[in-house]
Amino acid sequence: MEQFNLLLIEYDNHHSCYTKLSQRWPDVSVTVANNENEALIALLYTRFQLILLDTVLAEEEVISLVNSASGLNCKAPVIVMLEAHESHLKARYEVLQVVGCWLKPINVDAIEQFIRRQKNTNSLAEPEYIQILLDKTQNNKNLAIVIFKKLFIELPQQIHDIDIALQQQHYKVALEITHKLHGSVGFCGFSDMQQQAYALENCLLHKDYQTVIGHFDTLKTAIVSFVAKKNAILNTLI
Incomplete structure (x- = not known):
């Protein structure tokens, strides 16, 4: 059973729903970054299979983080979580190397399905x-x-x-x-x-x-x- 590394960039530190992933999937390791420096350090030292950006940031900050993630961890898809009032940003972000922009509330089952697909295609070869x-x-x-x-x-x-x-x-x-x-x-x-x-x-x-x-x-x-x-x-x- 190969480790699946997930990076959660969440400044508000309310990641209880994501702990369910580790509980349901023992081989899923969730790394939480509470600020940009923590995110960059994690990206430097760990090869992630999925990056979730779930925090309220200015548009330019999101773009900066996505670009950093893509540069340091080019194999990892990035999913940006958006509030309903941010839905107009979806097209803007998907021009970047972002797999998707999902509207809150977060659907943990959807994340699990995504991980299942990634696990079938992203093992280290x-x-x-x-x-x-x-x-x-x-x-x-x-x-x-x-x-x-x-x-x-x-x-x-x-x-x-x-x-x-x-x-x-x-x-x-x-x-x-x-x-x-x-x-x-x-x-x-x-x-x-x-x-x-x-x-x-x-x-x-x-x-x-x-x-x-x-x-x-x-x-x-x-x-x-x-x-x-x-x-x-x-x-x-x-």
Whole structure:
């Protein structure tokens, strides 16, 4: 089950209806940004599959945020929530890279349907891994190949070592290895694995051992899925 990252830009901090998404969809992670700086930081460090802009802003502020979101997270569709009296702005915003403008009150079921469609089409694929790393290496293919080969060797070994450490209840060792793994995938910008590694590391750090195995299994699945793409990725680059 791959993580689906949703960014909610909502300055009023009344996002109770959106928490239903995480409750109904355990693999949907909702990040809330309460101001423009928080939104930009989130966009810099996380690859989102959907961005919801639900706040009362001046037209130029909305345009600025949408442009920033499109530039930093070009794969993520943006949906702008509008009050009834703002409906005249719909045509203006949809000229931008905005998938839709929805009128309030918010229909959570509609958002769920949209997420369902996105989940079927936006899983991280070989070309996305390649492009993310090429962006990181400034299109240095040779360096990208070296990094990919290193990851294909190290990540399975680290998962194996974490598994052994957890079986033996050596949680400190498991935390140290998870921290290294998290750093590697985070440096590369692979948000699917990064999110899962963060969840496991955070769980171990706070000694929440009852949920450790579930987080480990999710991370292991993400790593296995990534390694399964080894030949396709390397054949494309070489």
